[in-house]
Amino acid sequence: MSFDADHLRRCARLARLALADDEIAPLEREIARMLDLVGELHHAALDAVEPMAHPLGLTLVPRPDAVTEGDAHEALLALAPETRLGLYLVPKVIE
Amino acid sequence: MSWQAVIGLEIHAQLATRSKLFSGASAAYGAEPNTQAAAIDVGLPGTLPVVNDEAVRLAVTLGLAIGARIAPVSVFARKNYFYPDLPKGYQISQYERPVVADGMLAVRLDDDRVIEVRIERAHLEEDAGKSLHDAFSTQTGIDLNRAGVPLLEIVSAPVLHSPAEAVAYLRTMHRLVRWLGICDGNMQEGSFRCDANVSVRRSPQAPLGTRAEIKNVNSFRFVEKAIAYEIERQIRVLESGEAVVQETRLYDAAQDRTRSMRSKESADDYRYFPDPDLPPLAIPPELVASVRASLPELPEARRRRYVEALGLPAQDADQLCADRDTSDYFEAVLAALPGEAKLCANWVLGELAAALNTLGLPIARSPLAPADLALLLRRLREGVISGKQAKDVFAAMIAGEGDADAVIAARGLVQISDEGALLAAIDQVIAAHPAQAAQVRAGQDKVLGFLVGQVMKATGGKANPQRLNALLRTRLDGSGADLPSAS
Amino acid sequence: MSDALDQGLRACVKAAREDGQDVLAAEARRRAAAHGDLNAFIGLDTRTRARAAGAAPLSGVPFAQKDNFCTAGLRTTCASRMLGGFVPPYESAVGERLSAAGAVSIGKTNLDEFAMGSSNETSHYGPVRNPWDLTRVPGGSSGGSAAAVAAGIVPFATGSDTGGSVRQPAAFCGVTGLKPTYGRVSRWGLIAYASSLDCPGVLARSAEDCARVLGVIAGHDPRDATSAARPVEDYLAALDAPLAGLRIGVARPYFGAGVQAGVGAAVQAALAEYERLGARLVEIDLPHAHLAIPAYYVIAPAEASSNLARYDGVRFGHRCAHPRSLEDLYTRSRAEGFGAEVRRRILIGTFALSAGYYDAYYLSAQKARRLIASDFDAAFAQVDLIAGPTAPTTAFALGEKRADPLAMAAADVNTVAVNLAGLPALSIPAGLHAGLPVGLQLIAPAFAEARLLAAAHRFQQATDWHRRRPGDRP
Structure with missing residues (x-):
């Protein structure tokens, strides 16, 4: 399972990260080395093991259905790079 | 060559909670843009989701209503993709372990055939915001009020085979979620939406064909038309020797066709994984038991009872069970007037429905409470008023003139049904018109009407016509000695 | 009176009571300015604060906050260009609790960008x-907090620990660093790196001071669904629990080939001290210890790749100039806003979760995580605490490992397993090697912070390693 430039481009596309051409070779090498490091996982006997996503066997405690948040749009929109008429703006999306 | 269509529906029902699935912001529809998007909904760094207990309860409610398994432990997962109205870059949904699995919904078709539609799963997830593509010329505007609103995604198995079956299923599910009070069912506001997976195959034995997913169908009519168009399109494609492409298509109602969605072209890889901010959701047996105990009688069961136990015609039962409010109204009227199911049904579906239609009011906001209607119907049954009078009284009640007794008294409508009073008037009329009385005795029935008219005149029109007819006949037929005296 | 800053929290609280609420904070700010060469701070806290009641447990005590804790109305950067202008409208739960206890926040400390690193060299604001x-590096990612405490600027600072980010810099800088049990301290307002591993922690001069701060910041928070509902113990009252009979597990994997001889020797000496104090050393086995680094370097980047998707240039954070399209907006804003290490981890995490690789990487790592947690469960059936070197080496030179992510990962070899299992652990100064501090890590079962702090406190009562200061001559 070797990591190559195609994997890298595909992951960069999924993660929406622009990659400069001269970044590809070194990044590919570094990530491949990190994946070698974690490759130990492939030699471990894991078939019968239940995966663990959270420590300590936690379970959820839900909250009551109550409206506790008021209108904060002025403060929140102020954090945005570009807004108009109370909306966040992005370049036009064509569906 | 006959083709078989295979259709599965994914319904998104917005759950009727006050606040969002993972934040305390209001989930109400129609606010000014971004005024109901809290820091959590906007996905600000450092904020965390906490699940809404009512959304969980409502999901369990649907699960029990369709006889599904409620997962003792279900898991929230992240569905990762970038879109401007998806604030965190992932949607919190349920993937491998949904809260509801393996249910069944009986769907009655127009021809009275019943199909059993298997529901594969129903899972909780948060809605995305809204992209406003046409608000500005070169930019898309984003309103995040809807982001985080709780949805129950209800996924049917691909077991529907025609647009009509698909719509019948959709209508039945629509009625059920509203019946259960878990969703307001408002399709214009997007509270009840549907995506349709459609494929065709050469025969029911053939393997499933490649499917297309149709999005953005927001009315029953459009669902039917979109699926019908898509089935025809796929058959056309296949018969011309080409292949159907697995893709997402958008229904364009104006042109009545589906078209490929460019923005969804690239193969998605959602990288689902358990949300590390949300440990597994345990649903204790006590919660399931309490929801089960509070589950209302379901529409199909109620419909069956109306026909089998109450003896109502199927058509009445269907209409009464079309929605919970109508049915509950009927139940309340009937409770006050036991044994009069047909009378109650006639008035609820007839006069009341017509009046509400004129007023533009749903039955839940009827100006007449069930008890009001029941009182009117009782007076009708008691013969206090005639059927024609009852309609006038009903109109007056709708106009706000008071309850049935008040209107009857105010208009002096009380019928004379009392035998003594009627017999006294009858005897006077017979005495005053001996010739006509003799004619009736001789069998000239049409003269009876004259005598009835005279008694009516004498009583100011208040004599109960049915009682009057019966008494007058008896008086003229018999000796009169059998009847109680007028004294 | 300003000497109180060098003597620990008890002295600070007393000094503030006697000399006024603002005196220590003013002195801490003066020291922060004087130690500008450390580059420990990204910003100073200039907010005016509501005064807490005089009797509050940390009244008038200055502290510093790692700059991944949100501060309402004060820029919070995560040491990233991405959040260069981000001013959160809310305060972290930890910040709220400390303010309510009367502590005075004086500034935001430098860290590895988004807490991803073990040397503090990935900060957009330069290394600490x-x-x-x-x-030399201060360790990471809470390097600014560790340096600020070590330099005597503040008596304590907050940190966050995802794979050792409190304990390793504590070891490198010769301070005490506590990572509580996962869920013991709310993550609300702590900007996420890897949510199932992230844990707010404390860097201070002593275990006693850590206990004092933990007592303030621990407790259930309904805003964090992973927050523990169990009651908070009185950690201070428990500090004097005797060591006699305490069983300390010594795990061979923690003394592996990568451990510097001097570090190993210092830690062995510390363990001998524990024996002298009445504890019993027990050899234990942690058979899956070798899977900790592989599991960590899959799970942490996987969670990070998702946690950091929200930085898209739309609602907050860096946005590239003149985006030509939505894709351009996304890809350039993110490539410009994130530094190299963050981008690398996002890419690795994306790969680990992607179709076709999920089972081999993410799912395998989750299974390994279970085995690692089970190892600890088994070990704690035999022992009360587990001990070993916090890091295999003392502080390394700036730039030494920067280009080698694998060498950097090796620095976390003894700390990451604790986060995978969600356990509490701390690092205490246990000696010096070539003039640099060596840290001893103690690990306890879940929610046994009282035991952990007491064991550290007893050691610090008997030794003075925690009182050594940079610049002291042996």
């Missing part, structure tokens, strides 16, 4: 320098 030797 180790007060013991300015040519």
